[in-house]
Amino acid sequence: MGVVIEWLRNNQHGESMKHVIAPLTLMLFMASTANAACYADYKAKRDAPLRLHYGVAEIEGDCTVANAESELADRVASDEWELLAVVSVFDEDGLEERRGNAGEFYLRY
Numbered sequence: 001m002g003v004v005i006e007w008l009r010n011n012q013h014g015e016s017m018k019h020v021i022a023p024l025t026l027m028l029f030m031a032s033t034a035n036a037a038c039y040a041d042y043k044a045k046r047d048a049p050l051r052l053h054y055g056v057a058e059i060e061g062d063c064t065v066a067n068a069e070s071e072l073a074d075r076v077a078s079d080e081w082e083l084l085a086v087v088s089v090f091d092e093d094g095l096e097e098r099r100g101n102a103g104e105f106y107l108r109y
Helices: 002-010 018-034 065-077 092-105
Strands: 038-046 051-059 082-090
Touching: 038 065, 038 092, 051 065, 051 082, 051 092, 065 082, 082 092
Parallel strands: none
Antiparallel strands: 038 051, 038 082
């Protein structure tokens, strides 16, 4: 952002502000989406006796199914669950609609 301010100070050619506003808007948008929360819904199981659960968890790092699988496998294993599948990854807009189905496993891991 300092580069943009310095450019404005040194700009002596009278370019219109639209050449500055468009890139600045894009930078701000990218910064806000980079910090967006990421969540995954998943299925896990335990054997002897067979138990299944559906859950929702917050994911750190890349908001991808592959990253969610990597993170969640270790998290659920800490309580002797085996990750079966990551159903999907989503942002905070998808949280409330999954809360009821996840029950006690809503944001547990």
